[in-house]
Amino acid sequence: MTHQASDSHAALLTETGDYLHRQIPLSRAMGVRVQTYDGETLTLTAPAELNHNHLGTAFGGSLSALATLAGYGLLWLELGNRDSHIVIRRSRIHYLRPVHGELRAVCLRPAAEVVTAFKAKFARVGKARITLGVTVEADGGNGVEFEGEYVALR
Amino acid sequence: MTHQASDSHAALLTETGDYLHRQIPLSRAMGVRVQTYDGETLTLTAPAELNHNHLGTAFGGSLSALATLAGYGLLWLELGNRDSHIVIRRSRIHYLRPVHGELRAVCLRPAAEVVTAFKAKFARVGKARITLGVTVEADGGNGVEFEGEYVALR
Numbered sequence: 001m002t003h004q005a006s007d008s009h010a011a012l013l014t015e016t017g018d019y020l021h022r023q024i025p026l027s028r029a030m031g032v033r034v035q036t037y038d039g040e041t042l043t044l045t046a047p048a049e050l051n052h053n054h055l056g057t058a059f060g061g062s063l064s065a066l067a068t069l070a071g072y073g074l075l076w077l078e079l080g081n082r083d084s085h086i087v088i089r090r091s092r093i094h095y096l097r098p099v100h101g102e103l104r105a106v107c108l109r110p111a112a113e114v115v116t117a118f119k120a121k122f123a124r125v126g127k128a129r130i131t132l133g134v135t136v137e138a139d140g141g142n143g144v145e146f147e148g149e150y151v152a153l154r
Numbered sequence: 155m156t157h158q159a160s161d162s163h164a165a166l167l168t169e170t171g172d173y174l175h176r177q178i179p180l181s182r183a184m185g186v187r188v189q190t191y192d193g194e195t196l197t198l199t200a201p202a203e204l205n206h207n208h209l210g211t212a213f214g215g216s217l218s219a220l221a222t223l224a225g226y227g228l229l230w231l232e233l234g235n236r237d238s239h240i241v242i243r244r245s246r247i248h249y250l251r252p253v254h255g256e257l258r259a260v261c262l263r264p265a266a267e268v269v270t271a272f273k274a275k276f277a278r279v280g281k282a283r284i285t286l287g288v289t290v291e292a293d294g295g296n297g298v299e300f301e302g303e304y305v306a307l308r
Contacts, residue, residue, distance in 0.1 A: 023208035054177035061219025
């Protein structure tokens with residue numbers, strides 16, 4: 001990555017974080033940060049101090065909200081079209097292990113052909129649906145596995 | 155309900171809300187309030203100002219967090235045992251309609267025999283599992299349907 005590309009990448013992460021904080025106040029209250037986006041994965045973090053539960057580990061509601069945001073953020077970056085609306089239709093989440101310390105949600109971009117079909121349908125009819133997976137790490141493996149179905153609308 | 159019972163009921167709602175705010179900081183950041191508990195349903199609310207999304211309706215992450223808390227709160231009230239730990243294992247949520255204005259999550263107590271079996275197992279082995287349903291109202295019907303599997307541990 002050239003120095004210029006690196007600067008523009010950092011600017012994109014900042015823009016995305018600012019957008020989330022401005023549009024979705026809970027993301028600010030949670031202290032969500034857009035950590036990395038390499039075109040394949042988007043990583044969001046949130047500090048434990050603002051997101052713990054009664055046991056001192058990550059609160060399930062914070063984990064589901066962070067995962068929901070990670071999928072939403074990935075689509076926002078993928079579509080690049082700031083006039084599109086992205087909404088979540090359904091999701092399921094499995095809490096496998098307690099998450100200690102910082103919450104770190106990783107959304108993996110689906111296979112290229114899935115993303116291509118999603119974008120083509122969105123361009124053609126102004127509405128398309130896609131399922132995204134998000135994981136949150138914990139000691140010893142995945143702490144959380146999340147799957148969300150999102151719809152993009154024009 | 156006598157005047158005294160009504161006072162003690164109000165105190166229980168306040169105690170539950172204070173407990174959530176103290177133990178789970180996100181519930182305070184969301185402005186969660188324990189509105190009613192009649193032994194059959196527990197209702198939690200949260201203001202739209204703190205929980206909206208980019209479209210001005212309720213953010214999916216706030217809805218899932220509020221639903222998660224409603225199930226948690228119902229078990230906390232049911233068990234009455236402040237030494238038990240309640241954790242969520244998995245959940246699924248379906249966003250059926252946009253939720254405008256205040257978020258209002260209603261957790262319905264399961265059938266009496268389900269609750270009795272859950273409490274008996276918890277008393278016997280110190281660990282029991284139960285599935286709870288939560289809905290959030292919207293104009294025209296349910297805005298959200300949530301189902302969560304919780305585990306109580308001693």
